Amino acid sequence: MIVMVEDPSVLVRGVSPVLEVPFTDEGEIDVPGFRRVLRYVLDTGVSSVMFPGFASEYHKLAEDERRTLTTVLLEQTAARSDVAAIVAVQDHATRLAVARAQEAVAAGADLINLLPPHYLRPSRRAVEDHIRAVRLSQRQADFAVGRERHTVAMLFEQQPEQDASVGVVVDHQDMVSVRAHVRSFPSARWVRGVRKP
Numbered sequence: 486m487i488v489m490v491e492d493p494s495v496l497v498r499g500v501s502p503v504l505e506v507p508f509t510d511e512g513e514i515d516v517p518g519f520r521r522v523l524r525y526v527l528d529t530g531v532s533s534v535m536f537p538g539f540a541s542e543y544h545k546l547a548e549d550e551r552r553t554l555t556t557v558l559l560e561q562t563a564a565r566s567d568v569a570a571i572v573a574v575q576d577h578a579t580r581l582a583v584a585r586a587q588e589a590v591a592a593g594a595d596l597i598n599l600l601p602p603h604y605l606r607p608s609r610r611a612v613e614d615h616i617r618a619v620r621l622s623q624r625q626a627d628f629a630v631g632r633e634r635h636t637v638a639m640l641f642e643q644q645p646e647q648d649a650s651v652g653v654v655v656d657h658q659d660m661v662s663v664r665a666h667v668r669s670f671p672s673a674r675w676v677r678g679v680r681k682p
Contacts, residue, residue, distance in 0.1 A: 496532040496569040497596065503538035506546070506554060514550045516557065523561050527568060534558070535571035535598055543575060559593040569595040577602040579615045583622045590623060597623060 504526060507518035526534055536558050537543035537551060546554070555572060562570040572589035574597055576582040586597050599619055601612050 496567070497571070498532060500531055501533040501535055501571065502526050502531060503540040504534055504536045504558065506537070506541045514546070514554060516553065519554055519557055520561070523558060527561070527565075532567060533569040533571055533596075534562070535573055537575075538573055538598075543573070555589065555592065562595075563593050571596045571598050573598040573600065574619065575600040577604055577615075579618045582615065582619050586619050587622055 504519070504522055507515040507522060509515050523534070536555060537546065541554075543551065558572075559570055562568050570593070572592075572594035574582050574585045574589070576585055582599070586599070589597060597619075599616065602615050607615075
């Protein structure tokens with residue numbers, strides 16, 4: 486049964502698998518194998534999938550390979566309003582992150598998952614500037630950020646009129662406090678919280 490939804494963020498619930506990438510014996514991406522993985526995962530009944538992530542070994546993918554697999558994902562989910570396609574952006578260079586997010590949204594991504602820069606311990610201001618730049622480049626897609634409360638506040642203080650939802654994935658024990666903080670902004674809507682063990 487296909488459930489029609491206008492807001493794909495409501496589909497981010499339960500398990501949202503990160504798609505793994507099969508490789509050939511020669512080290513090339515196995516596109517037919519990736520299609521099988523995607524079909525198998527979608528057939529389990531999940532309402533959202535993410536690509537690429539650590540399980541996808543994104544750090545081993547060339548740009549053209551990543552683009553090919555993202556295209557496969559978005560082709561398979563385009564006609565399915567019951568599944569949200571989440572495309573991850575892990576670039577540490579802000580201009581690259583902005584370009585990748587824009588490309589993903591233009592190709593049909595329902596949501597963007599942004600990994601804020603962390604190599605070489607960037608300053609809080611640098612992280613906020615990075616997130617803000619990617620956030621402001623998006624008008625339609627929903628947006629998920631794994632950061633602490635100060636970054637969540639920055640997102641809403643800087644661009645309160647935007648329509649897109651902001652999901653917060655936190656990795657500390659203060660889930661109740663973060664949720665209350667997000668809800669304190671008029672434009673905010675709590676999409677999902679995940680407490681890591």
